[in-house]
Amino acid sequence: MEQQGEGQLKKRKGTPLLAVMDESCSSCAGSPVCELHCPVEDCINLLYEETPNGGLKPYRVWVDNDKCIGCQMCFSDDSTKVHRHKETGEIFREYAGRYYDSSKRPLEKEEVPKKFQLELIGTESEDRLDKKICPWDAIKMHEFDEGAELSKYFYGPENIKVVNGIYVIDAAEKKRLEEKQSELYGG
Ligand code: SF4
Ligand code: SF4
Known part of the structure; x- marks a missing residue:
């Protein structure tokens, strides 16, 4: 029987790790490969950006930090x-x-x-041959607290809008993230 009381629902289970998708994420042209490997529903989410003419195009994915169980299945096929x-x-x-x-x-x-x-x-992981999932090497596994801090450089969930059921980042938020990334990488 599941021993999950209501108060525990938001508690993270599994390893104390967190997946963070960084600036190398291309969204796999709108069909995220990593999402197919994630066992947790709505944990890896496609994020769209607004285009100057008012349209939308796939930008990156973002991870819901409260849902990620740190299982690394989006990271490596060899665990x-x-x-x-x-x-x-x-x-x-x-x-x-x-x-x-x-x-x-x-x-x-x-x-x-x-x-x-x-x-x-x-x-x-037992240090077997590492079969990474992401073709762009955009996924890094971090200790949870460190990863949660770092994820703010790549997606700030509080600044993501939901438009007709899809996640959208506007130009101002994209600029803020890019500035944060150059702060992180010193570029
Ligand atoms: S993190 Fe990698 S696998 Fe996932 S959508 Fe981005 S580019 Fe694709
Ligand atoms: S570590 Fe596991 S739960 Fe977290 S995003 Fe990757 S596949 Fe999903």
């Missing part, structure tokens, strides 16, 4: 996934299609829980 059994609380690890128990013993096929019984709570 061990850590799952928790929703009923028993047992921990299982998954790598390259194989499942292991909490002491890393490989499981027999009949011991593997059903997918719906498992909740992804994070990932572990």
Whole structure:
């Protein structure tokens, strides 16, 4: 049974990491590859910019810091996934299609829980070959507090508008972010 009381809903689960998409993000031309890998709904969001003629075009993605569980699945395709059994609380690890128990013993096929019984709570990296997801290397994983600070250079959720259900950044906010980025990179 889920032990998630109302007061805990906003608490972050999993690893104490946060994904931050930086100025190299191209939005993948409006079809973000990273979003396809993120297991949390509405965590990675496409952001549009206003064009001078009043139109909109894809700009970047922004991460909802309250939703990101730091699982790194948007970052690398080469991590061990850590799952928790929703009923028993047992921990299982998954790598390259194989499942292991909490002491890393490989499981027999009949011991593997059903997918719906498992909740992804994070990932572990064992320094395997790093298969990065982002073609532009725009995703960096940070300790949560440091990442939350840094994310303000790339997207300030409080300054993002919602227009007909899509996220839009206006010219003034874009300029503010670009100034912050040159402060960060000294350029
Ligand atoms: S995969 Fe990289 S470039 Fe594409 S939307 Fe995500 S962060 Fe941006
Ligand atoms: S670290 Fe996990 S939860 Fe956070 S944005 Fe990436 S895929 Fe989504």
